[in-house]
Amino acid sequence: MKKIIGQSLSAKTMRKFLRDAKEGSSFLIGGEPGTGKRFLAGMLVDKLYKKSNKKPPMVKIKDVPRFSEEGSIFITEDRDLFDAVSLLIKDSIWLLPLREREADIVELTECFIQETGVDGERWYSQKSMKLLLDYWWPFNIAELKRVVTLEEGYKLLPYANMKKILGNYSATEIVSIKIESFWDELGENVNPGKFYHLFLDSIERAFIKSALKQCGGSITKTAQLLNVHRNTLTKKIKKLRIK
Secondary structure (H helix, E strand, O other), rough: OOOOOOOHHHHHHHHHHHHOOOOOEEEEEEEEEOOOOOHHHHHHHHHHHHHOOOOOOEEEEOOOOOOOOOOOOEEOHHHHHHHHHOOOOEEEEOOOOOOHHHHHHHHHHHHHHHHHOOOOOEEEEHHHHHHHHHHHOHHHHHHHHHHOOOOOOOOOOOOOOOOHHHHHHHHHHHHOOOOHHHHHHHHOOOOHOOOOOHHHHHHHHHHHHHHHHOOOHHHHHHHHOOOHHHHHHHHHHHHOOOO
């Protein structure tokens, strides 16, 4: 039976979104790859149209759609596009990545182990669970399921030390580290481009948060401090989900 796992604010928001959904409405679901967009869309269909022969089309959008049909489910991974379309669709939700839902990792792990029937005893130790909680989860919930249910899933955790590295070294020191050692740490199953963008986003997010703090939370003053246009800074704050 499908259900939304977790007690984080994100999980609770998803449950409310599903609970409040009404038949005949259009829906917009956004989020990074692997955050469960199609999973949530499927739950919408099961709730509203399980006994109906007419099910709403599920559309992955790349630009603002023309609303010629009511009752569609639109899906996107583009945050800017989501923000634009959400102005037109009342029932909209952006799913947070797993790295921002750490409170749900233990419960999700238990669910995946029971669901698949694998021997997941290795993940019940305090040391192993800490490894899961400290990991960056760049590929989100789908990756967590692979890690805890595959026989050698633990080998899919090449970023285990990256959060610690980013928290204890300056950007200059990190860049100065031998690139060869980074490739060894990343492993052959990792997309270097994905790591590159996560790395840059992490540095930029920390820098902007620090600048905002220096400016008392004023976007105008922070934009002046960083020598960027206010609109550009606002877009970055939304993209990086800085509160």
